[in-house]
Amino acid sequence: MTKFAIVGSGWRAEFFWRLAAELEDLDCVGVVSRSPKQLPVPVYTSLDECVQRAKPDFMITSVPWAVTPTLITELVGRGMKVLAETPPAPDLDGLRRLWAEAGDKRLVQVAEQYTRMPPHAARTNLVRSGVIGDVTRADVSSTHQYHAVSLIRALLGKGLGQAEVRAFRSTAPLADPLSRTGWADPVEVKPAVTTIGSVAFDDGGLGLYDFTDNQWHNQLLMRRLLARGTKGELRDQEVVRLTAERTIVRTEIVRRQTGYDLDLDGFDTDHITFGSDVLYRNPYQGKRWNDEEIAIATLLEDTAAWVSGTGPEPYSLADGIQDHRIALAIEEAADRDAPVRVEHEPWH
Numbered sequence: 001m002t003k004f005a006i007v008g009s010g011w012r013a014e015f016f017w018r019l020a021a022e023l024e025d026l027d028c029v030g031v032v033s034r035s036p037k038q039l040p041v042p043v044y045t046s047l048d049e050c051v052q053r054a055k056p057d058f059m060i061t062s063v064p065w066a067v068t069p070t071l072i073t074e075l076v077g078r079g080m081k082v083l084a085e086t087p088p089a090p091d092l093d094g095l096r097r098l099w100a101e102a103g104d105k106r107l108v109q110v111a112e113q114y115t116r117m118p119p120h121a122a123r124t125n126l127v128r129s130g131v132i133g134d135v136t137r138a139d140v141s142s143t144h145q146y147h148a149v150s151l152i153r154a155l156l157g158k159g160l161g162q163a164e165v166r167a168f169r170s171t172a173p174l175a176d177p178l179s180r181t182g183w184a185d186p187v188e189v190k191p192a193v194t195t196i197g198s199v200a201f202d203d204g205g206l207g208l209y210d211f212t213d214n215q216w217h218n219q220l221l222m223r224r225l226l227a228r229g230t231k232g233e234l235r236d237q238e239v240v241r242l243t244a245e246r247t248i249v250r251t252e253i254v255r256r257q258t259g260y261d262l263d264l265d266g267f268d269t270d271h272i273t274f275g276s277d278v279l280y281r282n283p284y285q286g287k288r289w290n291d292e293e294i295a296i297a298t299l300l301e302d303t304a305a306w307v308s309g310t311g312p313e314p315y316s317l318a319d320g321i322q323d324h325r326i327a328l329a330i331e332e333a334a335d336r337d338a339p340v341r342v343e344h345e346p347w348h
Helices: 011-020 047-054 068-077 092-105 118-128 145-156 291-308 317-336
Strands: 002-007 026-032 058-061 081-084 108-110 135-141 163-175 189-201 206-212 224-229 232-235 238-244 247-258 268-274 277-281 340-342
Touching (some): 002 011, 002 047, 002 291, 011 026, 026 047, 026 291, 058 291, 068 081, 068 092, 081 291, 092 108, 092 317, 108 317, 118 145, 118 224, 118 232, 118 247, 118 268, 118 277, 118 291, 135 145, 145 206, 145 224, 145 317, 189 317, 317 340
Parallel strands (some): 002 026, 002 058, 058 081, 081 108
Antiparallel strands (some): 135 224, 163 189, 163 340, 189 206, 224 232, 232 238, 238 247, 247 268, 268 277
């Protein structure tokens, strides 16, 4: 049994203790919160008390951006393994300082869950199989900043190299019917800012970033993901590819979701296939979790395996820093209306 504790008690932190309660090999032994509150796990008002009494194997930081790097550094100074919420620091100076203080300790992972969501994991597995050849371009219009960059790098198979970034913004009216708090009543048409950026990696490969305000929750905005290879293209749930001379084939990526119509197994994700190949199989079938919950549970179990020495790093601090470094470059390029270089950094 791997034990962990959480610093922070907000909306995101709740995912960790709630999902851990459903996992056999993980135990959330406490939450550090400055204000006492009723939670289904023990609550401590200080980090010292939590570490001494609960004795966690690793800590999760789920606190505001500005606080995260200082907290990570403190935990690393105690010799604790850390799963840090994204981003690990809010700005470039903070990223560089954090790496200087904690990078060489190899005690920090980043809680980047998007590549573990079932459809994203399936797409990544497909492009890595070589079905569309060598991937040269990845477009992501789904989520924002470091999350989108993580998906771009995963689809392209890119590491921590240098890049040139260009970006611009435009504003247009758009109905905004939903937010995290629920439906708007009445629905208002508001100005919505779209940021479009290109990331040209020095060693080849182009990423296209496209995000509009509240795209996470606004269901009027379709998510679009594309990976272009030397022998074809993946677009959302469809693949077109060259399979032989004079032979172009289109194949759907199919998600088997139980619980529809006369399927009485209950609403759940079963697996995702490409023809007869299974790209992804839900390891938590029967729990009725949504994609975000599946991804976070997978990340927790991968972190536990890393902590116990039985698995690789789930998402290194260097990767998490690089994602946000590129995301900051996109915002800077849009602000300046000029290209921004992502040069060699210590974490490379």
